[in-house]
Amino acid sequence: MTAQQPTVVVRMADAGDVYMSWRWTGDTAPRGAAMLPGEPVLEAVHRLAAALPDPAEPGGVERAMTTGAFADHNAEYLVAQALSRALLPQALAAQLYELYQRGVRPHIRLQPSPRVAQVPWELIAPGPEVRLIDIADVSLLAPASIAHAPGRPARTWADTNDAPIVAVLDPRIPGFRADSFLGSVLGRMTADTPLAQRIADYAAHDRLRPAVPDPTEVFRRTDVDREWLSTTLRAGASRLVYVGHVTAAAPESGQSEAAELHLACTADALGFATSTRAHRPLSAKDFLLGTHTLTGEPTAGHDLWPIPSRVALIACESGGDLRFTEALGLTAAMISGGAELVTASRWPLPTDLAFHRIAGAPAEATPLQQAICAIDAAHEQPDPVAALAEWQRKQLSAWRTERTIEHSPLLWSAFATFQV
Numbered sequence: 001m002t003a004q005q006p007t008v009v010v011r012m013a014d015a016g017d018v019y020m021s022w023r024w025t026g027d028t029a030p031r032g033a034a035m036l037p038g039e040p041v042l043e044a045v046h047r048l049a050a051a052l053p054d055p056a057e058p059g060g061v062e063r064a065m066t067t068g069a070f071a072d073h074n075a076e077y078l079v080a081q082a083l084s085r086a087l088l089p090q091a092l093a094a095q096l097y098e099l100y101q102r103g104v105r106p107h108i109r110l111q112p113s114p115r116v117a118q119v120p121w122e123l124i125a126p127g128p129e130v131r132l133i134d135i136a137d138v139s140l141l142a143p144a145s146i147a148h149a150p151g152r153p154a155r156t157w158a159d160t161n162d163a164p165i166v167a168v169l170d171p172r173i174p175g176f177r178a179d180s181f182l183g184s185v186l187g188r189m190t191a192d193t194p195l196a197q198r199i200a201d202y203a204a205h206d207r208l209r210p211a212v213p214d215p216t217e218v219f220r221r222t223d224v225d226r227e228w229l230s231t232t233l234r235a236g237a238s239r240l241v242y243v244g245h246v247t248a249a250a251p252e253s254g255q256s257e258a259a260e261l262h263l264a265c266t267a268d269a270l271g272f273a274t275s276t277r278a279h280r281p282l283s284a285k286d287f288l289l290g291t292h293t294l295t296g297e298p299t300a301g302h303d304l305w306p307i308p309s310r311v312a313l314i315a316c317e318s319g320g321d322l323r324f325t326e327a328l329g330l331t332a333a334m335i336s337g338g339a340e341l342v343t344a345s346r347w348p349l350p351t352d353l354a355f356h357r358i359a360g361a362p363a364e365a366t367p368l369q370q371a372i373c374a375i376d377a378a379h380e381q382p383d384p385v386a387a388l389a390e391w392q393r394k395q396l397s398a399w400r401t402e403r404t405i406e407h408s409p410l411l412w413s414a415f416a417t418f419q420v
Contacts, residue, residue: 006099006106009141010092012113017041022092034089044086045116047079052118053348053410055181055316065350065359070410073403077125084124084132087116093126100135107385108132109419111141114251117322118346120413122392131396137389139417142335142342143327147420153302153338154420155309157382163238164209165202166308169195170244171224171264175277178220182245182262182279185315185351186369189219195369198376209237225265226282230304237308239379240339243372246330247281248317256324256332257285261313270294287333307337310379312344314372319344319416331418340420341384343375347414359405367406375415385417 007025012018018036051069054060069075099106110121122133132138146152169186176182189196191214200215202208209232212218233240242261249258260273260281267275270291273283290301311334313319319342321329331342352368355361378387391412398407 005137006104007109008092008095008106009109009111011111011141012116014113014115018087018113018115020087020089020092024095029095032089032091032095034091036087036089040082040086041116044079044082045119047082048119051076051079051410053350055348061348061350061354062358064410065354065405068410070408071359071405073399076123076409080123080125080131083119084126087119088124088126088132096126096132096135100130105136107137107139109139109141112322114323114325117320120346120409120416122389123396123409123413133389133392133396137386139385139419140322142418142420143321143332146327146332146335149336152336153306154340155307155338156340157238157309160236160238160309163236163308165207165239165241166209166229166232166237167199167202167218167241168224168229168244168263169199169219169221169241171262172220172222173245173262174222174264174266174279176279184220185244186219187351187353189216191216193369194366194373198373209235222264225263226269226271226286226305229263229282233306233308239310239312240308240334241312241314241372241376241379242318243314246313246315246318248320248329249324251320251323254324254326256321256327256329257283257288259284259318259320259329261315261318261330284328284330284333287330287337288328301333302337305337307334307339309338309340310384311339311342312372312375312379313342314349314375314415315345316348317345319346319418335418335420341379341417343379343384343388343415343417345414346416349414350411355406361404361406365406367411371411371415385419388415388417 010022012020017038018041021033023031053064069079121138124132173182178184196215203215245262247260249255260283262281265280267278267280269280272285273281287301290304291298319331321327321331331344334342352366374391378384381387395412
């Protein structure tokens with residue numbers, strides 16, 4: 001965000017209907033508030049949910065990628081239009097449009113209510129052939145109770161950007177084959193793939209942890225467990241990039257802290273999560289509490305895993321915290337541990353293999369890898385939110401013109417960036 005970029009802070013609350021308020025930093029425009037009728041909001045959210053992949057539903061991923069609304073440009077636009085009508089008040093839309101007419105693109109910092117936490121705000125259509133990402137950069141506000149918690153360590157990009165990048169990329173989960181539900185998300189990686197080439201550059205400049213002579217050796221490792229992560233982060237890091245599996249708790253459980261990150265941890269690893277086969281996941285509760293109640297001399301989570309300034313959690317529903325009244329999931333855990341910016345996913349992500357086998361994308365298409373590279377590149381920039389928004393605008397342009405599944409917002413609009 002540049003110093004001149006207008007910023008509007010938008011907050012929402014569920015109370016039968018949905019209530020929204022907004023204020024412009026520096027009072028550059030009038031503040032506002034609106035009551036959004038609950039029934040249209042619920043209808044629009046249900047329409048969105050029906051378009052998203054649901055791995056728990058038999059054929060849910062196939063439906064989303066072949067016959068769902070996000071598989072067709074015209075059907076997707078109708079979803080975006082319904083979301084805009086239900087969620088964007090006319091007064092705020094008018095302020096945004098006035099800036100758009102002047103060639104000014106503001107930054108929207110949004111705190112959605114749990115009911116609308118999965119909404120891809122970038123995608124909503126406030127006017128014909130206009131999406132919110134066309135006229136604004138969008139980020140999500142980190143929960144205030146976490147961002148401003150007493151004693152929270154804070155690490156800034158300015159102070160740490162020359163430290164190594166810690167990459168956990170498609171780790172092998174003990175007890176699970178590559179083709180199982182906790183198997184490989186990237187498939188076989190070769191040196192000429194986009195992500196491997198990006199990793200090779202970091203390795204060549206000694207910026208990568210684990211330090212590997214061959215960039216393909218960073219994928220599908222068996223040693224990147226919670227102890228390795230603790231040791232590596234405590235040695236100093238600028239960024240953490242995780243690509244793999246997250247198991248999100250169901251919102252109705254009320255247990256956002258049960259969200260689990262799957263590393264190469266064996267079942268005998270110390271932690272709060274229940275082991276499955278030969279594996280124990282690393283939960284948000286572990287990051288938040290450390291070994292509290294687990295050992296006689298407990299260590300705090302932020303001391304065990306000092307989280308760097310910027311984190312990318314590229315995994316299914318890794319950013320699901322805001323669907324809970326008490327947002328204590330993995331993004332909150334990263335911020336509690338010291339991060340100032342976290343990019344995560346609002347819903348399950350299709351793999352490149354799924355794009356090929358299910359949706360018929362060209363063999364050379366690598367949408368997931370390209371998304372990982374774009375997020376990684378954005379996190380290297382002074383303003384990651386603006387950089388990621390620019391990539392999303394390019395994806396939207398391709399979706400408008402090509403209308404092919406590899407450019408569908410099913411993937412690229414899933415990502416949200418939380419900021420302190």
